[in-house]
Amino acid sequence: MPMFITYGDILCQDSLKELDLFSYKSRLKFGNHLYLEKDYLRASYEFREYLKYEDNDTIRFKFANCFYNIGRYLEAADNFKSIFYNSTIQDESRLAYYKSLFFSGDFNLFRNSSRNEIYLPEKYLSEVNRLYFTSFLMDNSVLPDTANFISAFPDSNKNDIRNFYIQKKFPQYKSPTTAALLSSVIPGLGKIYVGNITDGLTSFLVTGVLTFLAIDNFNHKHSFRGWLFTGLGAFFYAGNIYGSAAAAQIFNAGVKFNFDNNVKLYFEKRNYFLPENNL
Amino acid sequence: MIKSIIFCLLLVPTLSKAQTDWVKWDAVEVSYKISNASSKNIITQKQNTGSGIISFLRNIYGFFISELDGDNCPFYPSCSHFFVQAISESGMIKGPLMFADRFIRDLNFFKGKNSYPIHRIGKFYDPVSNYTLNEQMIEIALSGNGGD
Numbered sequence: 471m472p473m474f475i476t477y478g479d480i481l482c483q484d485s486l487k488e489l490d491l492f493s494y495k496s497r498l499k500f501g502n503h504l505y506l507e508k509d510y511l512r513a514s515y516e517f518r519e520y521l522k523y524e525d526n527d528t529i530r531f532k533f534a535n536c537f538y539n540i541g542r543y544l545e546a547a548d549n550f551k552s553i554f555y556n557s558t559i560q561d562e563s564r565l566a567y568y569k570s571l572f573f574s575g576d577f578n579l580f581r582n583s584s585r586n587e588i589y590l591p592e593k594y595l596s597e598v599n600r601l602y603f604t605s606f607l608m609d610n611s612v613l614p615d616t617a618n619f620i621s622a623f624p625d626s627n628k629n630d631i632r633n634f635y636i637q638k639k640f641p642q643y644k645s646p647t648t649a650a651l652l653s654s655v656i657p658g659l660g661k662i663y664v665g666n667i668t669d670g671l672t673s674f675l676v677t678g679v680l681t682f683l684a685i686d687n688f689n690h691k692h693s694f695r696g697w698l699f700t701g702l703g704a705f706f707y708a709g710n711i712y713g714s715a716a717a718a719q720i721f722n723a724g725v726k727f728n729f730d731n732n733v734k735l736y737f738e739k740r741n742y743f744l745p746e747n748n749l
Numbered sequence: 750m751i752k753s754i755i756f757c758l759l760l761v762p763t764l765s766k767a768q769t770d771w772v773k774w775d776a777v778e779v780s781y782k783i784s785n786a787s788s789k790n791i792i793t794q795k796q797n798t799g800s801g802i803i804s805f806l807r808n809i810y811g812f813f814i815s816e817l818d819g820d821n822c823p824f825y826p827s828c829s830h831f832f833v834q835a836i837s838e839s840g841m842i843k844g845p846l847m848f849a850d851r852f853i854r855d856l857n858f859f860k861g862k863n864s865y866p867i868h869r870i871g872k873f874y875d876p877v878s879n880y881t882l883n884e885q886m887i888e889i890a891l892s893g894n895g896g897d
Contacts, residue, residue: 646882668859676853709849716850716880723887 494523501532510536527557531566538566543574554589564591568598569744577605596622600743606638607733613639623743630736637729646718653714657707660714664721673710677703803836824865825872828855834877847880 490496501516514536517529534549547570553563567589571580583589584602591598603622606613613619616635623631644664653660657677661670680703687696737743810829822828831851836844854860854875865873878886 666864668857669854672857673853676856705845706849706853709846710853712843712846713850713853713880716847716882719882719884720879720887720889723884723889727889 494520498529501529505532505536508539510539527553527559531559531563534563534570535566538570538573543570546570547574551589561591561593564589565594565597565744568601569742572601572605572742577609577611580605581611594745597744604737604742607634608730627740627743634729634733634736641722641729642725643722644718646715646722649714649718650711653711657710660711661717664714664717666717669713669717673706673713677707677710680706803833807833822855823860823873824851824855824875825868825870826876828852831875831877835880838877839881843881847877850880851875 497516498520501513501520504510504513504516514533517533517536520526520529521533530549530553534546534553537543537546537549547567550563550567550570554560554567557563568580568584568591571583574580581602584598600622603614603619605611606619613635616632619635620628620631649660649663651660652663653673656674658670658673661667661673663670680699684696684699684703687693687699807829815829820827824831826834828848828851832844832848835847835851838844839847860873865875868874876888878888
């Protein structure tokens with residue numbers, strides 16, 4: 471067996487002993503490698519070990535950014551806080567803090583923090599302000615004043631933002647009550663109001679034919695058939711009123727879904743008007 | 750002496766594990782019996798008012814019509830399943846109304862592909878949850894919002 475151990479192996483073993491893979495500097499190198507490979511979770515473990523031995527703002531930022539990149543936004547926000555003072559990247563970390571709160575989806579927390587003004591980054595005030603107004607498009611809060619809202623965004627995007635604002639403030643919803651009332655007056659009219667024209671016409675034809683059959687059978691003294699068609703007609707008439715209200719709700723859900731989707735795509739395409747993160 | 754002990758030690762496991770003539774391949778009997786756990790009788794799983802009657806009607810329809818007629822409903826879930834699900838989820842008042850509405854929509858000759866999302870089995874996807882009048886339960890697919 472000893473015959474197979476080469477001189478190169480002995481050298482390699484010696485160099486490994488000298489290298490000490492678990493020293494904090496080796497962990498930093500490995501952490502940086504993992505970070506570049508976008509293996510953020512494992513990179514965070516290595517950075518955590520490194521930070522036990524040496525303090526470094528850039529590594530602290532990268533450590534927090536690891537959580538941001540894997541979607542653990544509140545942990546990221548907590549870690550960005552540790553670089554808020556006496557650091558050359560304090561403005562960047564403050565912006566990253568607000569970004570983390572924004573992407574956590576808790577827009578109330580984000581808005582309260584951004585109105586607090588304690589941590590606002592001087593360099594990136596307009597970016598945080600834009601995020602503040604963008605957050606109103608993403609939840610059901612009361613929209614702020616139009617002028618302030620639109621002026622926060624670049625001139626080239628103001629028309630799009632204005633359209634989003636109008637769509638959010640005055641959504642093109644259909645009232646389920648109106649749809650139901652219309653269908654109760656003329657069967658199928660509620661469906662036509664919602665936009666389901668062929669469904670509405672079918673409802674009208676079905677209830678119309680059943681009503682005609684009922685009347686015709688009563689006129690010809692076929693009371694059983696008359697009552698049978700009356701019952702069926704009433705059944706489909708009531709079902710159509712119910713269905714019109716449901717169709718209006720489905721229509722509204724579709725409008726909301728499309729709006730949310732469009733807003734998300736629009737802002738994602740423009741990186742939420744935020745600068746690129748170079749770290 | 751040692752040789753005979755070794756021989757015995759080898760012989761015992763060989764005989765105990767050896768394949769016998771009368772159980773040649775250790776064949777397992779395969780059961781081709783259809784499992785009793787069928788999803789068809791949904792109503793009986795969720796007991797509510799009139800569930801017995803609806804279950805009976807649905808089984809009659811399934812036995813005399815659906816089994817012979819085949820899988821012809823263009824929707825998923827099919828109208829009969831929609832009826833059963835609607836009653837089990839929404840009760841005896843809302844359920845039939847939901848079914849009446851579905852039945853009329855099924856009669857519509859012009860229910861184009863744009864009106865409903867297409868389920869992976871190739872049918873129009875029209876779940877009961879969309880018609881409970883509860884906004885939180887509405888499922889929206891990217892292909893449309895229900896309009897013609």
